[in-house]
Amino acid sequence: MTVSISLSHEEIRAILRGADAIIAQGGRTLLAKILKGSREKKVLELKLDKSPVYGYFRSEKLDNIMLKIDWMIDHDFLEIEYFGKLPMIVYTERGWLIESDQYTDEFISEWEEWISQKKENPDMTYLKDRNRQMILLMLQKIKESGNKDFIPYLKLWKEIDYKKVKTEIQNTIEALEASEPVDEAAIWERQGRIHEALKGAAPEDFLLKCYECGDRFLFTVGEQQFYKQKGFDLPKRCGDCRELNLEHSYW
Incomplete structure (x- = not known):
């Protein structure tokens, strides 16, 4: 289910800044605790309370902060990668462009x-x-x-x-x-890239090609979010071929 919220540019930058300390080392929950300003033992042991955006969303519930992080993932600022069985936050190209700039x-x-x-x-x-x-x-x-x-x-x-x-x-x-002399055109170009990047990429359904039957099939936003959370690769078969393959496995 798509998260029906929208974040300001300032909030996007804050979440990206908070993620910096745990990239490829922590997941969504730990990032939410940084932004919440949690005094949990792990947060303090890792010195995550030193983050410049520690407690940025202090007045909000942890669940609401998690929704904001999921929005960031859905809109191509952050993504989940699995290291073994552990889902870790990493930057997308868009997210790193913004974070490196700030x-x-x-x-x-x-x-x-x-x-x-x-x-x-x-x-x-x-x-x-x-x-x-x-x-x-x-x-x-x-x-x-x-x-x-x-x-x-x-x-x-x-x-x-x-x-x-x-x-x-x-x-x-x-x-x-x-x-x-300063290359003003280069500065304007860089600022333009940042401005465009901050718009994000709204999630949308798209078509994939089934490698068995060759037909195109719809890969919905909801399915994309599920696959991201589980760390799955894109599906290679359409629904009919998946069902057929499952039936054959029982023969």
């Missing part, structure tokens, strides 16, 4: 705070081994900022990271030092 903004905001505090020699190892796509996006945004005050932190970061990342960091330093 996560890099968090990093840059933290650097801006360091600048205002005149913080020197921060430990930059927290950026090592991060998702490469996200790191490149962060460097691109730093370059676009034109803020030369970032250069000391870039130099510290360059000292501890891998060769390929060091090259990109150096390119960013040189761009800031040279006051290279």
